[in-house]
């Protein structure tokens with residue numbers, strides 16, 4: 553796949569948000585195919601970018617794309633879970649900007665062998681990188697109650713129990729190995745597609761999030777990013793579904809010194825710290841023009857914060 557086939561979302565808004573106040577060290581924590589990174593490097597000639605991604609295939613393409621920027625770019629196969637450690641190791645400990653463009657790239661979605669999409673029949677893999685349990689292995693090992701929770705919490709699937717039961721029944725006969733098999737089981741539980749949205753959509757989203765433990769890492773990584781920034785430095789986070797965005801919003805509030813304890817709590821136990829000022833009370837969303845040109849942008853939400861102190 554050509555890197556330009558993944559169209560970076562909210563590109564102009566990200567580039568504007570990350571205008572460097574200082575020397576110009578920017579960490580792209582999910583560099584993917586390097587679309588945002590390339591635009592930042594072109595727009596700000598003094599900027600250097602440290603790009604992280606857990607996907608070596610994406611990084612190889614980013615490396616080709618960003619080759620002409622020479623030593624202004626450092627690319628590392630690493631998870632943003634290790635953001636602080638990697639940034640320190642490569643001299644980006646006092647950054648002017650950090651970007652997270654969360655989720656999955658078009659390269660990953662459109663490569664059948666990666667098993668992210670029910671549009672292609674492939675092994676149920678769904679891992680962003682080569683490590684850890686595949687979606688198929690997760691489905692083989694997970695208990696029914698836990699599966700209900702995964703489908704409900706990560707897929708916001710109202711018929712989670714019915715699907716979980718069908719999956720458990722099906723895997724007793726034979727393991728679910730492919731995207732087509734999983735889709736068939738979901739259809740057998742819910743009925744086949746009638747509208748525009750395939751009934752298996754939420755199940756596939758839930759399974760991808762669980763396989764990559766996507767939500768777990770976000771608060772930790774965003775907090776590391778906030779601590780990495782030098783005063784005045786900016787943090788930009790693009791989320792693609794409501795679960796992710798809610799988590800980002802809550803984490804930014806907490807890092808902006810606001811209590812995020814559940815309503816009705818007797819006393820505050822969350823110990824907020826005032827590291828950030830949130831610059832987007834409401835998230836920035838793509839224009840209709842962008843969504844028409846790139847339908848995958850339709851659910852994107854960009855939140856920006858500035859390091860204080």
Ligand SMILES: C[S@@+](CC[C@H](N)C(=O)[O-])C[C@H]1O[C@@H](n2cnc3c(N)ncnc32)[C@H](O)[C@@H]1O
Nearest residue numbers: 560582584585586587588605606607631632653
């Ligand atoms: C939406 S894409 C980023 C696209 C990129 N901004 C561009 O313009 O090409 C999200 C990327 O995040 C990566 N990713 C997912 N989880 C990650 C993690 N824990 N650490 C680092 N990268 C991760 C995925 O592999 C994917 O390449």
